[in-house]
Amino acid sequence: MINMSRLAGYSRQDIRNIVLLLKQAYQTSNLTINYQSRPVVLFLGTLISTFGLGVVFTIRSALNKYKEHVTNRRLNRPNLIRQSSTVLKNGSREILIPKGKNSFTRIIIPKPSLDQYAADKYLYKDFVTQQKYLQKTIFNSKFLNQIAIIWRILIPKFNNKNTSLLLSQCFFLILRTWLSLLVAKLDGQLVKNLIGGNGKKFARDLIYWLLIAFPASYTNAAIKYLENRLALSFRTNLTRYIHDMYLDNVMAYYKISLNGSDIENIDQYITNDVTRFCESICGLFSSMGKPFVDLIFFSVYLRDNLGTGAIVGIFTNYFITAMLLKKATPKFGKLSSEKTHLEGQYFNQHLNLMTNSEEIGFYKGSVIEKTKLSESFGRLYKHLGKETNISFYYSVLEDYVLKYTWSAWGYIFAGLPVFLDELWPADKKDQSEKSKEVNQRQNMRQFIINKRLMLSLADAGSRLMYSIKDVSELTGYTERVFNLLTQLHKVHSPRFDFGSELGIKDIRGTIQKNYQNGIRFEHIPVIIPSKEGSENEPLIKDLSFLVSHNKNLLILGANGCGKTSIARIIAGLWPLYRGLLSKPDDDDIFYLPQKAYFTTGNLRDQIIYPHSYSDMLEMGYNDDYLYHILREVKLEYLLKREGNFNVVKDWKDVLSGGEKQRMSLARVLFKKPKLVILDESTNAVSTDVEDYLFELLQRKSITFITLSHRPLLMKYHDYIMEIDQEETKFHDLTSEENLKSIDNEINDIQAKLSQVEKWEKRLADIELYLDGKYDDIKEPQVDNSKKPMIGV
Known part of the structure; x- marks a missing residue:
C-alpha cells in the first residue's frame, strides 16, 4: 500500500516515473531464465566437464601413487640426494626422482631407435642438395621444408600425446571464435534493451552475459594451458632426440x-x-x-x-x-x-x-x-x-x-x-x-x-x-x-664418417676389438683431425708396437710430441686414418686424463664415476667397499674431514692436486679394468706415494700404459717407447739382450766410480798449480812413465 501523504510534494510527472520504475522492478522480480538457452547450457556444460576431468585426474593420480608405492617396495632403496637413470633389459631408461622419505616417482623413457637416426641422417644430409633443386620450382620455402623435417621429431606418429594436445587446441580455438559470435550478439541485444528501456530483458541478458563469461574465460585459459603444455612436450621430444645423439x-x-x-x-x-x-x-x-x-x-x-x-x-x-x-x-x-x-x-x-x-x-x-x-x-x-x-x-x-x-x-x-x-x-x-x-x-x-x-x-x-x-x-x-x-x-658415426665436404676424409684404418693378447699398433700415423684430413702433417708418421697382456708400457716424450694423442686414438676420440689397431673391449679399458674430472654430486659419486648409484647397488657393492678403496689409495681421512659419502661439494675446488690423482686411482680400483691408461696421472704426488700407487696396480694385476716425460718411471714397466722428433724407439726392458746391456752399463758406471778419488786428487793438484803453490803438490805414487805433465 502506497502512502498518498508522502506523494503530496511530487508533481504528476514524478509520480508517473515512480510508477514506471515500480512496474519495471515488478517485471524484473518475475524474471524467467530459459534453461535451454545457449549461455545456460554452455555454463552447465563447462561445470560438468570440469568436474568430470577432476575426477579422472584424481583417479589417475591415485593409481600412479599406488604404482610408485609398489615400485618403492620392490626397489627398497634409500633416499639419496641425487638419483641417476638405469637402463632396463628392453633398452628403455628408468629414472627415479626422489619425492620424499623412501618415495620415488618412476619415469620410463623408451629406447631410442638407432635405425630412425640412420634414416633421418639422409634428410639433413640431402637438404642442401634438395634446396638447390627446389629453387627452380614455383613454390619453395626453406623455412617450411626445415619445419617439415623437424616436425617428425615433434610429433613422430599420429597416435602421440602431442597430437591430442594439438587437436584439443584446435577445438578450443574454434570454440573461442564461436563464443565470440555469441558474445557479439548478446552485446547488441543488451544495447537494444538498454535503449528500449526493457529492464526485464536487460536483466535477463545481463545474467546470460555473466553465465557465458565463465566458459569464455575457461576457453581462453585452456588455450594458454594447452599452448604451454604443447611447448613443453615439443621441447621434451626435441631435447631427448638431441641428447640421444649428443x-x-x-x-x-x-x-x-x-x-x-x-x-x-x-x-x-x-x-x-x-x-x-x-x-x-x-x-x-x-x-x-x-x-x-x-x-x-x-x-x-x-x-x-x-x-x-x-x-x-x-x-x-x-x-x-x-x-x-x-x-x-x-x-x-x-x-x-x-x-x-x-x-x-x-x-x-x-x-x-x-x-x-x-x-x-x-x-x-x-x-x-x-x-x-x-x-x-x-x-x-x-x-x-x-x-x-x-x-x-x-x-x-x-x-x-x-x-x-x-x-x-x-x-x-x-x-x-x-x-x-x-x-x-x-x-x-x-x-x-x-x-x-x-x-x-x-x-x-x-x-x-x-x-x-x-x-x-x-x-x-x-x-x-x-x-x-x-x-x-x-x-x-x-x-x-x-x-x-x-x-x-x-x-653421429662410429668411424668419423663425416663426409668429404667436411675435410675429414680418407679414413681407412681398421680397429679390431676384443683383442685378448694385449694391445697392438701397426703402421698407424698420429694425425690431428682437421679440414686437411689425412693430408695434415702427422705428429708421428708410423707408429708400431705390441704390448702383451699383463705387460706394462711406458711412453716417454716431451710435451707436444703426441703422447696424449695416442690415448685419444685408443679411446676412439680421434680417427684412425690408416693402419691396424687391436685392443681389448672398450668396457675393459679405463682412461685417466691429465686433468681429472669431478662430476656434480656427493663424495660417493666421485669414486664410482662414471657409474651411478643404481649401478653400484646392482654390482653388489656398498659404502663399506668404497671406504676400503679410499683406504687403499690413502684417502680415508676424507670421510672424517668432509663428513660422509652423501656430502655434496664442488670437489674440483675442495681436493688438492695430489688428492685428485689418488681419487682417479680409486676409480680404477672400483672399475677393475683389464687395461688402464695413465696420462701424467702421478706427477702431483710425492715419490713415496707414487711408488705405492704403481705397486698397488701391480698387486691388483691391472695392466697399465703410462704416458709421461719422466724416465724414472721405467722401473714399474716392462716396455718403454721413446718419442723423439716424430721417431719412436721401442725397448723391451725384460728381454735378455736389454738386461745384458743394462748390466754392461752398470759395470761401466761402477768402473768410472772407482776412479773418482784419483780424478778428485788430480783436480786438486791442478788448482794448486794454477795458484802457484808448486811445493804443495804431492807427487802421485804411480809409475814415472805414467806421470802426468803439468804445464809446458
Whole structure:
C-alpha cells in the first residue's frame, strides 16, 4: 500500500516515473531464465566437464601413487640426494626422482631407435642438395621444408600425446571464435534493451552475459594451458632426440668440435635455442590459428549482414596491407639469430671467468678479463640498439596501419547498412513514429553487432599481420636448431664418417676389438683431425708396437710430441686414418686424463664415476667397499674431514692436486679394468706415494700404459717407447739382450766410480798449480812413465 501523504510534494510527472520504475522492478522480480538457452547450457556444460576431468585426474593420480608405492617396495632403496637413470633389459631408461622419505616417482623413457637416426641422417644430409633443386620450382620455402623435417621429431606418429594436445587446441580455438559470435550478439541485444528501456530483458541478458563469461574465460585459459603444455612436450621430444645423439657411445659431444662446423657455444643451442623454438612455434600456432578461424567465421556471418562486396573490399584491404608490410618488414629472423649468438658469447665469457677465477686471480688478470667482457657486451649492446631502432620505426607503421586504418574501415563497412536504410527505406509513407523508433533500435543493435564483429575481424587480421614478425623470429630459431641437428647427424658415426665436404676424409684404418693378447699398433700415423684430413702433417708418421697382456708400457716424450694423442686414438676420440689397431673391449679399458674430472654430486659419486648409484647397488657393492678403496689409495681421512659419502661439494675446488690423482686411482680400483691408461696421472704426488700407487696396480694385476716425460718411471714397466722428433724407439726392458746391456752399463758406471778419488786428487793438484803453490803438490805414487805433465 502506497502512502498518498508522502506523494503530496511530487508533481504528476514524478509520480508517473515512480510508477514506471515500480512496474519495471515488478517485471524484473518475475524474471524467467530459459534453461535451454545457449549461455545456460554452455555454463552447465563447462561445470560438468570440469568436474568430470577432476575426477579422472584424481583417479589417475591415485593409481600412479599406488604404482610408485609398489615400485618403492620392490626397489627398497634409500633416499639419496641425487638419483641417476638405469637402463632396463628392453633398452628403455628408468629414472627415479626422489619425492620424499623412501618415495620415488618412476619415469620410463623408451629406447631410442638407432635405425630412425640412420634414416633421418639422409634428410639433413640431402637438404642442401634438395634446396638447390627446389629453387627452380614455383613454390619453395626453406623455412617450411626445415619445419617439415623437424616436425617428425615433434610429433613422430599420429597416435602421440602431442597430437591430442594439438587437436584439443584446435577445438578450443574454434570454440573461442564461436563464443565470440555469441558474445557479439548478446552485446547488441543488451544495447537494444538498454535503449528500449526493457529492464526485464536487460536483466535477463545481463545474467546470460555473466553465465557465458565463465566458459569464455575457461576457453581462453585452456588455450594458454594447452599452448604451454604443447611447448613443453615439443621441447621434451626435441631435447631427448638431441641428447640421444649428443651423449652416447659415439661421443658426438667431442667429435662435433672436430668437424669444422660453424657451431659455437653448443650449450646455448641445446638449452636456449631449443626452448625458444618450441615456445615460438606453439605461440605462433595459437596466434595465427585463432585469427585464421576468426576470419572464416566472422566473414561468413558478416557476409549475410553487409553483403559480398563489403567482404571482398575488406579482404582486398587486408591483402594490400599484407603486401606493403611484407616489403617493409625488417629481417627479424636474422636479427634474432645474431642476438642469440652474441648473447651466447657474452654468457660464455662470464662462464669462463667463473670457471677459472682462481687461475685468473693468481695471474692478476682482472683488467684483461674486464676488457674482454666489455668488448663482448659492447657488441651485444650495439646489436640490441640497432634492433630496437629498427623495431621502433616498424612498430609505428604497423600500429598506424593495423590499429587505426583498419578500425576506420571497420566503422565504414559496419555503418553501411544503417546509412543505406536511412537513404532508401523500404516504405517511407507507411512508417509511423513507433516503427521508426523500432527500426532505430534495431539498426543500433545491428550496428553494435557489426561493429564488434568488424573490430574483431580487424583484430584478427592485424594479429595475422603482427605474426609476420613472429614468423621471421621463428625462422631464425628454426635455422639454428636445424643447423644443430644437421651437425649432430654428420658426426653421429662410429668411424668419423663425416663426409668429404667436411675435410675429414680418407679414413681407412681398421680397429679390431676384443683383442685378448694385449694391445697392438701397426703402421698407424698420429694425425690431428682437421679440414686437411689425412693430408695434415702427422705428429708421428708410423707408429708400431705390441704390448702383451699383463705387460706394462711406458711412453716417454716431451710435451707436444703426441703422447696424449695416442690415448685419444685408443679411446676412439680421434680417427684412425690408416693402419691396424687391436685392443681389448672398450668396457675393459679405463682412461685417466691429465686433468681429472669431478662430476656434480656427493663424495660417493666421485669414486664410482662414471657409474651411478643404481649401478653400484646392482654390482653388489656398498659404502663399506668404497671406504676400503679410499683406504687403499690413502684417502680415508676424507670421510672424517668432509663428513660422509652423501656430502655434496664442488670437489674440483675442495681436493688438492695430489688428492685428485689418488681419487682417479680409486676409480680404477672400483672399475677393475683389464687395461688402464695413465696420462701424467702421478706427477702431483710425492715419490713415496707414487711408488705405492704403481705397486698397488701391480698387486691388483691391472695392466697399465703410462704416458709421461719422466724416465724414472721405467722401473714399474716392462716396455718403454721413446718419442723423439716424430721417431719412436721401442725397448723391451725384460728381454735378455736389454738386461745384458743394462748390466754392461752398470759395470761401466761402477768402473768410472772407482776412479773418482784419483780424478778428485788430480783436480786438486791442478788448482794448486794454477795458484802457484808448486811445493804443495804431492807427487802421485804411480809409475814415472805414467806421470802426468803439468804445464809446458
